[in-house]
Amino acid sequence: MTDETGSAREQTVVGHHHDDLDTTTLAYSGQAPSHAVMAQRAHRFGTWYHAEAVLRSMRAFIVPGLLNAVGQPLLYIIAMGLGLGALVGNGVGTVDGVDYLTFVTPALLVSTVVMSVSGEMTYPVMAGFKWMRTYYGPAATGLRPAQIAAGHLLAVVIRFVVQCTIFWVIAVAFGATSLGWSVLMVPIGVLAATAFGAPLQAYAASLEGEGFQFSFVQRFIVMPMFLFSGTFFPLAVMPVYLQWIGWLSPVWHGTQLARLVSYGASGPGWLIAVHVLVLVAATLAGVMWARRVYTRRLTS
Amino acid sequence: MGDLSPGSRDVELTPVTESVVEPVISARELRKTYGDFVAVDGIDFEVRPGESFGLLGPNGAGKSTTMRMIGGTLDRTGGDLAVLGMDPGPQGPTVRAHLGVIPQQDNLDEELRVRENLIMYGRYFGLSRSFLAAKADELLAFAQLEAKAKEKVQSLSGGMKRRLTIARGLVNEPKILLLDEPTTGLDPQARHVLWDRLFRLKEAGTTLVVTTHFMDEAEQLCDRLIVVDHGRIMAEGSPRELIRTYSTREVVELRFGSARNATVVAELDGVGSRIEVLPDRVLVYADDGEACLEEVARRGLAPVTSLVRRSSLEDVFLRLTGRSLID
Amino acid sequence: MSVREQQRPVLAEPGARSSVISVLERGFSVIRNQNWMILVSGFFEPVFYLLAMGVGMGMLVGEVSGPGGREITYAAFIAPALLATSAMNGAFYDSTWNVFFKLRFAKLYEAMLQTSLSPWNVALGEILMALFRGFLYALGFLGVLAVMGLVTSWWALAMVPVAVLIAFGFAALGMGVTSFLTRFQQMDLLNFVMLPMFLFSATLYPITVYPEAVQWLVMVLPLWHAVELMRQLSVGYLTWATLVHVGYFVAMTAAGLWLTTTRLRALFLR
Numbered sequence: 001m002t003d004e005t006g007s008a009r010e011q012t013v014v015g016h017h018h019d020d021l022d023t024t025t026l027a028y029s030g031q032a033p034s035h036a037v038m039a040q041r042a043h044r045f046g047t048w049y050h051a052e053a054v055l056r057s058m059r060a061f062i063v064p065g066l067l068n069a070v071g072q073p074l075l076y077i078i079a080m081g082l083g084l085g086a087l088v089g090n091g092v093g094t095v096d097g098v099d100y101l102t103f104v105t106p107a108l109l110v111s112t113v114v115m116s117v118s119g120e121m122t123y124p125v126m127a128g129f130k131w132m133r134t135y136y137g138p139a140a141t142g143l144r145p146a147q148i149a150a151g152h153l154l155a156v157v158i159r160f161v162v163q164c165t166i167f168w169v170i171a172v173a174f175g176a177t178s179l180g181w182s183v184l185m186v187p188i189g190v191l192a193a194t195a196f197g198a199p200l201q202a203y204a205a206s207l208e209g210e211g212f213q214f215s216f217v218q219r220f221i222v223m224p225m226f227l228f229s230g231t232f233f234p235l236a237v238m239p240v241y242l243q244w245i246g247w248l249s250p251v252w253h254g255t256q257l258a259r260l261v262s263y264g265a266s267g268p269g270w271l272i273a274v275h276v277l278v279l280v281a282a283t284l285a286g287v288m289w290a291r292r293v294y295t296r297r298l299t300s
Numbered sequence: 301m302g303d304l305s306p307g308s309r310d311v312e313l314t315p316v317t318e319s320v321v322e323p324v325i326s327a328r329e330l331r332k333t334y335g336d337f338v339a340v341d342g343i344d345f346e347v348r349p350g351e352s353f354g355l356l357g358p359n360g361a362g363k364s365t366t367m368r369m370i371g372g373t374l375d376r377t378g379g380d381l382a383v384l385g386m387d388p389g390p391q392g393p394t395v396r397a398h399l400g401v402i403p404q405q406d407n408l409d410e411e412l413r414v415r416e417n418l419i420m421y422g423r424y425f426g427l428s429r430s431f432l433a434a435k436a437d438e439l440l441a442f443a444q445l446e447a448k449a450k451e452k453v454q455s456l457s458g459g460m461k462r463r464l465t466i467a468r469g470l471v472n473e474p475k476i477l478l479l480d481e482p483t484t485g486l487d488p489q490a491r492h493v494l495w496d497r498l499f500r501l502k503e504a505g506t507t508l509v510v511t512t513h514f515m516d517e518a519e520q521l522c523d524r525l526i527v528v529d530h531g532r533i534m535a536e537g538s539p540r541e542l543i544r545t546y547s548t549r550e551v552v553e554l555r556f557g558s559a560r561n562a563t564v565v566a567e568l569d570g571v572g573s574r575i576e577v578l579p580d581r582v583l584v585y586a587d588d589g590e591a592c593l594e595e596v597a598r599r600g601l602a603p604v605t606s607l608v609r610r611s612s613l614e615d616v617f618l619r620l621t622g623r624s625l626i627d
Numbered sequence: 628m629s630v631r632e633q634q635r636p637v638l639a640e641p642g643a644r645s646s647v648i649s650v651l652e653r654g655f656s657v658i659r660n661q662n663w664m665i666l667v668s669g670f671f672e673p674v675f676y677l678l679a680m681g682v683g684m685g686m687l688v689g690e691v692s693g694p695g696g697r698e699i700t701y702a703a704f705i706a707p708a709l710l711a712t713s714a715m716n717g718a719f720y721d722s723t724w725n726v727f728f729k730l731r732f733a734k735l736y737e738a739m740l741q742t743s744l745s746p747w748n749v750a751l752g753e754i755l756m757a758l759f760r761g762f763l764y765a766l767g768f769l770g771v772l773a774v775m776g777l778v779t780s781w782w783a784l785a786m787v788p789v790a791v792l793i794a795f796g797f798a799a800l801g802m803g804v805t806s807f808l809t810r811f812q813q814m815d816l817l818n819f820v821m822l823p824m825f826l827f828s829a830t831l832y833p834i835t836v837y838p839e840a841v842q843w844l845v846m847v848l849p850l851w852h853a854v855e856l857m858r859q860l861s862v863g864y865l866t867w868a869t870l871v872h873v874g875y876f877v878a879m880t881a882a883g884l885w886l887t888t889t890r891l892r893a894l895f896l897r
Contacts, residue, residue: 064815071819079826084684086836087701091689100687210410210454212665219668227679237686242678373740373896393743401741407734411657420656423649424742472742 042142050138050151055158057134068116069163073170076108077101080232081176096234098263105176106185106258107231109167111251113160113189117197118222120156122214125204128152129297139298149205149294150287153198157190164189177262184261192254195279196225198286205293225249230256253278324349324476324507325370329379332365332531339365341531342379347476352498352508354525356518356613362531363511364404367480370509371401384475397425400474404481404511406465408453414464415440415449422471435471442497443467459490466494476507483517495520515613527613527620534620539613546619547611548573550589554582554596554603564601571595576618585615650744650752654759669760670767673713677771680705680831692833694855694864703777707857708830710768710786711793714761715850718794719821721757722801727814730805736895746895750802750887757798758791765790772861780863789860789873793853796876799883806887806894824850849879 085100128135164186229251246252253275259265323346332340340362368374372392388395422432443463483491527534572586586592589608681702693699729735828850856872
């Protein structure tokens with residue numbers, strides 16, 4: 001019997017590691033800042049904290065993401081700029097006063113980044129509220145819903161700064177644009193992406209179902225925006241009854257600005273102002289709308 | 301003559317009884333490995349027709365893996381396995397025609413509505429629509445989901461989804477029902493309702509194979525069970541046999557506060573027949589718990605709380621593995 | 628109990644009547660439950676491409692040399708290529724992303740395989756559903772071509788069954804490929820095959836713009852054969868090459884089915 005008791009004690013020593021735990025320092029170590037300071041930090045930097053969390057979750061996709069960021073410009077520039085360009089060269093020759101490669105490259109930069117934003121601001125947003133509930137973790141801390149919304153957008157913006165820069169470098173390497181002002185295509189591309197992405201984020205956040213609407217967004221908004229926004233040919237070439245798509249499309253406004261800085265495409269000053277205004281206004285409206293929707297969903 | 305005829309009937313009946321005892325599932329040296337990881341490490345067991353057989357063990361013990369091999373939806377690495385005399389590997393579809401499978405995690409068809417889930421599932425067995433129309437209503441009543449028949453699956457609560465999954469597993473009137481952690485996620489009342497339904501199925505002749513990490517479930521449902529840990533069988537028998545073999549009649553649970561639990565053991569020497577020290581409490585095994593408690597009081601040990609209870613399968617598992625079932 | 632035992636053998640018969648048909652039934656039930664616009668919307672992508680590139684780009688490009696060297700409009704040049712691409716994309720998406728999602732997240736196949744369905748029933752059912760959708764879209768697209776006056780030969784009617792053949796090849800191959808993939812990141816890599824294939828397979832411009840070595844490389848790609856085949860049918864210019872293209876897809880379908888069959892257990896029983 002003594003043997004048995006002994007062996008039982010030996011066995012249970014395995015379970016004893018919990019006893020090393022110093023529960024006093026667990027409750028109060030004296031090392032952590034005061035809760036008032038924590039609240040203050042969250043208030044000030046919460047958006048950045050959440051952006052960091054989102055960027056970390058993107059890490060798993062860094063290899064396909066980078067391949068995409070490098071592969072897309074290469075493929076599109078070669079296929080559209082050079083391949084299709086050869087046909088245009090045999091046809092009308094130049095477009096907007098430049099060769100086809102120069103004409104199409106700024107549009108490719110803007111439209112690929114806007115297409116990417118449609119992936120980042122739909123299913124991941126729904127996952128945050130529904131499938132993975134990743135928004136509810138930060139929502140239980142000192143972060144405000146508006147910061148959670150803005151943090152997600154900020155993370156995506158950071159990603160697109162990298163993506164646009166890679167595109168610009170490749171464009172320069174192919175002689176599709178020259179060094180200099182053309183680097184402004186990077187902020188222009190990002191701005192076009194937020195002009196579409198921020199409202200899309202708010203819309204995605206407002207959906208309660210399984211997100212079947214996203215395939216409609218893809219097919220009836222993103223795709224037409226890619227094809228009918230003066231990307232591959234000047235808007236004026238299209239019949240008048242299709243030109244309104246361009247005016248509504250962040251891709252067209254972004255593309256026209258990108259052409260301006262890339263090869264000095266000419267246009268009236270008021271139109272340039274309109275391009276900038278539309279992109280900024282759409283971004284701001286999206287941010288405000290997202291803030292409202294996130295606040296409603298995360299606090300009710 | 302009148303005395304002889306019942307006797308001769310007995311003689312005729314004997315072989316029939318024997319053939320009934322032929323196991324519906326038998327596993328020998330059953331193994332499953334994933335690379336270096338051994339999920340099921342050569343286990344032997346037999347399930348007899350009409351019995352309720354349990355696999356008890358903590359998460360990761362290899363229970364679900366064993367269940368999937370029985371249904372032929374997972375290939376085994378080694379050993380022999382026969383279900384109704386067939387090998388579920390090559391004969392998976394035929395074997396599964398006899399089985400009702402209730403997986404650990406609900407895998408309902410979210411693109412179909414509640415009633416459609418039952419009907420489509422039956423169609424996968426090749427059952428006719430007319431049979432299924434009646435069957436679906438019967439099963440909806442069984443699962444208490446009549447009012448939800450036309451709803452989307454995603455609108456159901458967790459408990460409702462579980463009930464629908466279980467009802468769906470009955471659509472083909474299976475001979476053998478494989479239940480993988482059937483009541484996980486159900487509230488206590490719903491568990492008792494389900495146990496009652498399963499008991500009725502068993503009375504109607506259905507063989508039940510249940511995996512669980514709940515002691516009370518194993519004790520309520522199983523005629524016979526194997527205790528599994530790290531892919532191995534640690535013990536086998538009826539719940540009562542296992543408790544009798546590996547534990548005492550009663551257990552005294554003493555809490556002295558987390559700082560004192562370990563140090564007080566020396567002072568408990570000789571109390572009861574065996575002592576287990578857990579981080580949060582000390583368990584004293586004895587046939588007479590009250591007498592034990594009196595002895596503890598006589599020694600002036602003054603626990604913060606004390607409780608005398610009957611031994612359970614939890615104690616069996618602790619004795620066999622030195623660990624609790626639920627970490 | 629003996630009465631119950633009597634009833635049960637109906638199911639106990641080997642391979643009762645459960646088959647691929649029930650998987651198709653499920654597919655149609657889902658379509659019925661869905662918003663019908665989801666099905667219809669899949670038809671628009673190639674139409675948008677045709678409108679934008681055919682009409683808009685056509686203004687910049689002018690006429691292009693078509694099958695047999697005949698000059699045709701740019702819209703007539705890309706239309707058959709868009710049909711081939713859409714057949715490829717739809718079938719490939721259904722047999723890769725869709726299958727992967729149902730496998731990993733919806734756990735649909737897990738549930739199906741708890742029944743007396745075999746993995747082969749499930750695989751074939753899913754492929755046939757993909758072909759059904761491909762058939763509908765091809766039919767719709769051919770209608771659009773006819774309305775736009777881009778159909779000039781009766782042979783163009785054969786574009787519908789050929790679209791189904793192309794879809795069959797890509798669906799069978801796609802499902803085999805999916806059996807090798809375990810993570811979402813790997814699924815993303817599929818796009819790195821599909822996008823270049825679309826851009827470089829003589830879809831939007833003839834491959835004569837490439838150096839000869841690159842041309843030979845492109846001629847290995849399945850989409851190039853699909854595009855050439857469709858283009859020949861659209862104008863009714865058939866040669867021995869037509870047979871080669873058809874043969875390519877028959878072989879690809881067979882290879883894809885073989886791969887899927889041999890990898891079936893790896894795909895579903897994991």
